[in-house]
Amino acid sequence: MSARTKARKRALDVLFAADVRGETAEQSLEAESLRAAARPERASSWPYAREIVQGVIDHATEIDSAIASHSTSWPIDRMPAVDRGILRIAVWEARYNPEVPVGVAVDEAVELAKELSTDDSPKFVNGLLMAIVRDEDAPVS
Structure with missing residues (x-):
């Protein structure tokens, strides 16, 4: 597993924890930063995970607006928390990180959904992300 794939999983852990605990992403990021400092063996994936969460x-x-406007079947607050986190990461990578090709962002999101979410989630995540990235009116940084 690549360092970036590990970083995406760590970023998802941070976003998921914030969502489930009812805390802000900033609070969850700070808590994970403290844990990361105490675990040097995981240092290689932390910088990019932190960049994702901060992004x-x-x-x-903008990210939630894109997700909400393209999701015709599920309001964002009704989506499973893990799917919501996966989508947020993928939209950030696709729109705001020029180092990650859009196809890679989508593929990585679908793989995370296959591994960590429901049987229907990979198809849902893929379809929603494809709608977002195909939208020519969507602002890109």
């Missing part, structure tokens, strides 16, 4: 925080309004 999701910085662009939360």
Whole structure:
């Protein structure tokens, strides 16, 4: 597993924890930063995980707006928390991280959904992300 794949999982852990615990992503990020400092064996994946979470925080309004406007069957607050986190990560990578090709962002999100969510989630995540990235009106940084 690549360092970036591990970082995406760590970022998802942070976002999921915030969602489930009812805390802000900033609070969850700070708590994970403290844990990361105490676990040097996991140091290689932490910088990118932190960048992802901070990017999701910085662009939360735009990311959630894109997800909500393209999800015709599920309001964002009704989506499983893990799917919501996966989608936020993928939208951030696709729109705001020029180092990650859009196809890679989508593929990685679908793989996370296959591994960590429901049987229907990979298809849902893929369809929603494809709608978002195909939308020519969607602002890109």
